[in-house]
Structures are given as C-alpha cells and as structure tokens.
Amino acid sequence: MDLDVLIVGAGLAGGSLACALAASPLRIGVLDARPPRRAEGWDARVYAVSPANVAFLEQIRAWPHLDHGRINRVEAMQVFGDRGGETRFSAYDAGLDALAWILEASPLALELWETLRRQPNITVLCPARPSALSIDADAATLRLEDGRSIRARLLVAADGADSWVRTAANLAVRTTAYDELGVVANFQCEKPHRDTAFQWFRDDGILAWLPLPENRISIVWSTPTSHAESLLEMPPEAFVARVAGAGESRLGAMTLLTPPAGFPLRLMQVPQVVAPRVALIGDAAHAIHPLSGHGINLGFQDARVLAEQLCELPAHRDCGDLAVLRRYARARNEEVRLMQGVTHALNRLFRPRNPILAALRNQGMHLTNRLPVVRSAMVRYAAGLI
Ligand SMILES: Cc1cc2nc3c(=O)[nH]c(=O)nc-3n(C[C@H](O)[C@H](O)[C@H](O)COP(=O)(O)OP(=O)(O)OC[C@H]3O[C@@H](n4cnc5c(N)ncnc54)[C@H](O)[C@@H]3O)c2cc1C
Numbered sequence: 234m235d236l237d238v239l240i241v242g243a244g245l246a247g248g249s250l251a252c253a254l255a256a257s258p259l260r261i262g263v264l265d266a267r268p269p270r271r272a273e274g275w276d277a278r279v280y281a282v283s284p285a286n287v288a289f290l291e292q293i294r295a296w297p298h299l300d301h302g303r304i305n306r307v308e309a310m311q312v313f314g315d316r317g318g319e320t321r322f323s324a325y326d327a328g329l330d331a332l333a334w335i336l337e338a339s340p341l342a343l344e345l346w347e348t349l350r351r352q353p354n355i356t357v358l359c360p361a362r363p364s365a366l367s368i369d370a371d372a373a374t375l376r377l378e379d380g381r382s383i384r385a386r387l388l389v390a391a392d393g394a395d396s397w398v399r400t401a402a403n404l405a406v407r408t409t410a411y412d413e414l415g416v417v418a419n420f421q422c423e424k425p426h427r428d429t430a431f432q433w434f435r436d437d438g439i440l441a442w443l444p445l446p447e448n449r450i451s452i453v454w455s456t457p458t459s460h461a462e463s464l465l466e467m468p469p470e471a472f473v474a475r476v477a478g479a480g481e482s483r484l485g486a487m488t489l490l491t492p493p494a495g496f497p498l499r500l501m502q503v504p505q506v507v508a509p510r511v512a513l514i515g516d517a518a519h520a521i522h523p524l525s526g527h528g529i530n531l532g533f534q535d536a537r538v539l540a541e542q543l544c545e546l547p548a549h550r551d552c553g554d555l556a557v558l559r560r561y562a563r564a565r566n567e568e569v570r571l572m573q574g575v576t577h578a579l580n581r582l583f584r585p586r587n588p589i590l591a592a593l594r595n596q597g598m599h600l601t602n603r604l605p606v607v608r609s610a611m612v613r614y615a616a617g618l619i
Pocket residue numbers: 241242243244245246247264265266267279280281282361362363391392393394396397415416417453496497514515516517523526527528529530531532
C-alpha cells in the first residue's frame with residue numbers, strides 16, 4: 234500500500250492530526266493496535282483543554298459533535314501552597330470565556346475515530362501493530378505483525394510515551410522518572426464547585442480537583458508511588474475521606490463515582506523530534522508531569538502545526554522531506570521546552586521540606602496573587618493565547 238502520510242497511533246494526538254488532514258489531497262493512513270473504547274459511566278481520564286485547543290477542535294469539527302452536557306468550563310482556579318500561600322486565577326480578569334474546558338478523554342477519542350473513519354482519503358488499519366521499519370530515499374516502509382507492508386512518504390509517530398516508532402527510528406529520549414503516580418477518580422460533591430478548579434501543593438504531592446457537570450469533580454493526585462499505592466489499596470470510604478480531607482472539605486460530603494486508578498509519571502525529553510521521513514507528535518515527542526495539565530494540549534498543537542504545514546506545501550513538494558519536517562520541529566521547540574521546564578521546576582520546587590524553601594515558595598504565591606498583570610499574563614500564556 235502506498236500513502237503520503239501514515240500515522241501510527243489514533244489517540245488524541247494522532248486522531249486529531251488525521252482529522253486536520255482530512256480536507257487535504259494527501260492519501261493518509263491511520264494505524265492503531267485497538268479502537269478507542271467508551272468508558273462506563275463517567276471517564277476518570279479527563280483533560281483540561283485550553284481555549285487555543287478548543288479552537289483547534291472546532292476547526293477540525295470535533296468540538297460541535299461532543300456532548301456539551303458532559304463538558305465543564307473552568308471560570309476560576311484557586312491554588313494553595315503548603316504553608317498558607319494562595320493564588321487565584323480568573324477567566325473574567327484575563328478577558329477570557331474560560332480558563333480551560335474539562336472533558337472526558339474517551340468521548341473525544343471516539344469522536345475523532347468516527348470522523349476519520351468517514352473520510353474518503355483516510356485508510357484505517359486496526360487492529361494492526363508495526364513490526365519493522367526501513368527508510369530509504371523515497372519512503373518509509375512499515376512492515377506489520379500480520380505481514381502487510383505499507384510505504385509512506387512521511388511516517389508520523391503518535392504512538393504515545395513508549396513510542397515504538399521513535400525507537401525504530403533511533404530517535405533518542407531522556408527520561409526522568411518522578412517516582413510518582415497520578416491517582417485519578419471522579420466524585421459527586423455536596424456543594425457546588427461554581428466552575429472552579431482547585432489545586433493544592435501538599436507535602437504528599439499535588440492534588441487537583443477539576444469541575445465536571447452537576448457538582449461532579451475529577452481529581453488528579455500526583456503523589457509518591459508508595460503513598461499512591463496506599464491510596465489505591467484503601468477501602469472506598471477511607472479513600473473518599475482522605476481526598477475530602479486533603480481538599481479541606483471545600484465541596485462538602487463526597488461520594489466516589491469511579492474506582493481510583495494510578496498512572497506512572499515521567500518527564501520525557503526528545504532532543505530531535507524529526508528524522509528523514511519521520512515526525513513525532515504528542516506524548517511520543519514529549520511526556521510531561523500533569524500538574525500543569527499540558528500533556529495533550531501540547532499534542533494538539535503539534536497536530537495543528539504539522540497539519541497546517543503539510544496542507545500549505547505545493548503539490549510538487551515531498552511531505553517527508555527533512556527540510557519540511559525541520560520547520561515543524563522548529564515551530565514546536567520553544568513551547569514544548571518551556572512547558573516541560575516550568576512544570577518540572579514547579580514539581581521540584583514544591584517537593585523539598587526545607588522550611589526556607591517552603592517560606593519562599595509560599596511568599597511567591599502571595600506575591601503573584603497581588604500582581605494582577607502577572608496573573609493575567611500567566612493565564613493568557615497557559616490558555617495558548619500569547
Ligand atoms: C494522570 C494524568 C493526568 C493528565 N491530565 C492531563 C490534562 O489535564 N491535560 C492534558 O493536556 N494532558 C493531561 N495528561 C497527559 C495526556 O494524558 C497525554 O498527553 C495524552 O494522553 C497523550 O496522547 P497521545 O495521543 O500522544 O498518546 P496516547 O494517548 O498514549 O495514544 C497512543 C495511541 O497509540 C496506540 N499505540 C501505541 N503503541 C502502538 C503500537 N505499537 N502499535 C499500534 N498502536 C499503538 C495506542 O493504542 C493509542 O491509541 C495527563 C496524563 C496523566 C497520566
């Protein structure tokens with residue numbers, strides 16, 4: 234099979250890239266080991282999607298088809314330090330409709346999947362797994378485990394943090410394990426969250442409460458592995474009491490809606506995200522601590538930028554040409570490095586129990602809170618609007 238672009242991985246990064254290329258004359262292939270599945274009830278994997286990425290999802294026609302009764306806007310955010318520090322962010326103060334939108338991962342993945350399956354220029358190969366990669370002057374050839382072989386002028390790795398394609402293409406990765414798990418679960422709360430997200434920098438990790446419709450919340454507790462394991466092993470009532478207590482019972486009594494699950498957290502830096510006929514996007518190109526909620530937001534921007542650049546190419550230009558791919562790598566480099574650097578630094582800053590550092594970081598939060606211009610600039614940058 235001969236294609237222009239073959240995307241390995243139909244997660245949110247790969248799926249959104251395929252949808253963004255649907256209107257182009259390119260012949261696209263999308264390959265995944267398995268189709269996305271709808272979670273039972275409410276999905277505990279939820280994402281805070283920035284306004285810039287809501288605009289991208291609108292552009293690729295995914296946003297209007299989502300069930301908006303399951304999406305919650307974030308109008309305000311309150312961040313608490315471990316020694317009384319506090320900073321508040323507000324969409325209104327920054328002149329935005331919302332700081333972010335909280336949505337479940339699986340309905341969006343399914344929407345992208347159904348959209349790309351309807352496109353005449355997109356071939357879907359699923360279930361399928363690659364087994365060997367060879368690259369020559371004209372194309373990348375991917376052999377699949379079932380014996381099929383596909384040639385494409387450009388191979389896009391959207392196969393997640395443990396990317397098979399990245400390894401097969403010999404692209405190096407620097408991994409920093411945090412020895413932490415992100416513990417996620419959904420809750421029904423007694424009191425209204427008023428579209429506010431809460432985040433606590435605590436001695437035992439970073440706890441985020443993200444608002445969902447009808448007084449539900451989704452939590453991400455990034456916490457050392459030993460503590461995370463004890464949380465995951467607790468009886469449900471004890472887990473609920475621990476989460477409510479860690480959040481100062483701000484939303485009254487809480488009921489558990491989904492069993493807690495834990496995800497290992499790591500920083501993955503990939504110095505070169507392109508090689509001849511290969512480009513990396515999403516977590517294959519950069520994994521990041523979830524404390525800033527930026528992982529898939531970076532992935533969506535990778536997809537948007539790469540799609541825009543491929544769509545702008547004149548018909549005679551080879552889409553897998555390294556010069557073309559280097560433009561994509563340059564365009565994404567700054568934001569990815571900055572977000573990874575800031576997120577990693579925040580994680581490190583709030584870890585040590587040294588009382589001098591604790592006083593400094595909490596003072597820093599108070600100071601930020603007294604500088605509305607700085608807060609507004611931070612919000613607009615995080616929203617992807619600067
Ligand atoms: C606890 C936690 C909370 C998070 N919260 C947020 C948040 O609030 N906001 C945010 O922006 N990000 C968040 N993230 C990050 C986000 O989850 C990731 O950035 C995102 O899932 C990456 O998407 P992706 O499409 O790049 O990769 P993936 O979601 O990993 O998708 C990879 C796809 O490739 C397929 N695949 C993999 N290997 C193969 C293979 N060999 N053959 C065939 N197919 C293959 C898989 O089946 C899958 O469909 C969070 C992460 C964690 C752990």
